[in-house]
Amino acid sequence: MFEVTVSDHVMVAHSLHGEVFGPAQALHGATYVVEASFARPDLDADGIVLDIGRATDALTGVLADLAYRNLDEVESLAGLNTTTEVLCREIADRLSARVHDGSLGIAAADLTRIRVTLRETPTAWASYERAP
Amino acid sequence: MFEVTVSDHVMVAHSLHGEVFGPAQALHGATYVVEASFARPDLDADGIVLDIGRATDALTGVLADLAYRNLDEVESLAGLNTTTEVLCREIADRLSARVHDGSLGIAAADLTRIRVTLRETPTAWASYERAP
């Protein structure tokens, strides 16, 4: 199994809903370092999992909808509690959509897994993995 | 699958038993950067794997028994060769016990994996994963 990962980052504000979040219920923010991983069992004819430039562009494109925003007011996230875990899933789902619409230049059928990791501090991070 | 990781560190002395360890058979020490990961297939109603504050407290609590100690003299480790691998397992087992006693505020049945990684130098680390 091969896996390629590209990384970018995004700075956002948001608040979290639920007593479990304690002080993080207030409006605060985060720099998320975001890693997007794409796995497949075999390489293509060029010897790659996918075009790393396209993967980077796709990740940057997905993050552009969130960058320098207050997530509490981002329409496409309405109704979501934007925890790190939920954002991992949201970004993975959007990357999956870009695989399916051809933006990454690879067929979804060639991939076996998409995984997204968000590092919110040096001591805490989350990840979510799904089928492509 | 979702996974949340929290990290802390601990400074200990110890010696290792067995010719394979060469100079590390002598009493020496390490700063272990410890990462504890908790995986589950679905998020709870708050949109999280578990309360990251509780996870951090649990990890810190487990490490408190080892911190600033000579592991050769820690009673709860008696009879163990405290290799990085063994310490990974020991810490994972203790975290699992805390899941089972309710300290992490999550039912063991909701988790599918606990993984502990110990980084002993910038160029060597070990991990152990188990069912919760």
Add this chain to the structure above:
Amino acid sequence: MFEVTVSDHVMVAHSLHGEVFGPAQALHGATYVVEASFARPDLDADGIVLDIGRATDALTGVLADLAYRNLDEVESLAGLNTTTEVLCREIADRLSARVHDGSLGIAAADLTRIRVTLRETPTAWASYERAP
């Protein structure tokens, strides 16, 4: 010259005022990894620059006023454009005040420099240094 550095982090929301900030004029957020450095020409009788535990507590104490906050609404920052540079200075000034009030257990006269670095992303950071 000796220097000791302790590090912590803080998650905040804020907005920046001025066209130069482009999209960062909107309310967004950041995880700042904060490093506080204390320099002195000679060590004390214990062989240290200062008590690293007290230094860590002082840094955590200073950051507690900012943690999980929208800096636009933090009274003690009123009137400040909370750029990374300004926050470096603000935190350094507050650490200096703690040196002067004795919280760090070291006389200001024994120190020659306080420096604060804030890392806002993996590719951008700022620092500020001042006399104690």
Add this chain to the structure above:
Amino acid sequence: MFEVTVSDHVMVAHSLHGEVFGPAQALHGATYVVEASFARPDLDADGIVLDIGRATDALTGVLADLAYRNLDEVESLAGLNTTTEVLCREIADRLSARVHDGSLGIAAADLTRIRVTLRETPTAWASYERAP
């Protein structure tokens, strides 16, 4: 499951063949930070996955064939498009051969996975995993 990882690095030149590589079709270079991971379900009598010293020597030995070279002219890589993914596989295969020839002091049957990760920049890396 236990896993031990050792890391080293190597500096090489190479060119990549295929339009998908854009400017990387030209002769350029990379510092690859290389991580080699060895997994097994149980520890040996010494409490380890394998001798970390031997693992490090094996990795260094494998990288010595590539170090400070133009990969386009390395005979043992002739006919390969030396993408990060292909180099991961090549290094994993060579480490596997060293497991099988006894260099690592562990029987291949005791291992369940070899994984090699190459970090080419702070924002892009690849990995390959195989049976031992």
Add this chain to the structure above:
Amino acid sequence: MFEVTVSDHVMVAHSLHGEVFGPAQALHGATYVVEASFARPDLDADGIVLDIGRATDALTGVLADLAYRNLDEVESLAGLNTTTEVLCREIADRLSARVHDGSLGIAAADLTRIRVTLRETPTAWASYERAP
């Protein structure tokens, strides 16, 4: 004193001239992680050292002349032994030129130091600092 640093990376091939370089006399390559720092005693009216976006663009622009190249064949480096130290100075000099031509939107007179650091491996780096 305030200092702002931005970081980028570049992948190049090159060879070094001189017996002191041993195997690095052969054509090989590197990923350089490049940090460019700009210092000034006071902040401007916006509360910044300089526009971090412009600083990033300037660094990327300077690196574009080197990216995915064999430095032995880059005209603007002809006659230079492209050691890490020399590249630090070269990049710092080019950034200085961009300060002087106004690209960074800051007067050279407002800056007191430009420093460039190149990290060539996890265990070796160099830096060069100069007046603006």
Add this chain to the structure above:
Amino acid sequence: MFEVTVSDHVMVAHSLHGEVFGPAQALHGATYVVEASFARPDLDADGIVLDIGRATDALTGVLADLAYRNLDEVESLAGLNTTTEVLCREIADRLSARVHDGSLGIAAADLTRIRVTLRETPTAWASYERAP
């Protein structure tokens, strides 16, 4: 001004003397990541500060006296309270001695500063700088 830094690490046990150290008065240990920096105003004829291979060997040589040891029993450290700051100075002094005995292949007169940094955890480090 140019500066070259090489890095290595060392694992030791020790205890610290003085109430200020709290629990660290007990025998414990650390992995120190050690950075040794050498500064000079101009480059030599090869375009370098010094031979990075020799610098690395010198650092490794100095650390070999400490590696896998209980510093409380290392004769050459007798009478020292082996705080991170003191170890920085000790290692810098020993590197200086190697500069003076010619081991680094550079005249002491050509250097303007030696600086040693020891990172003891991800959140605490110290450094010491001296004339060569």
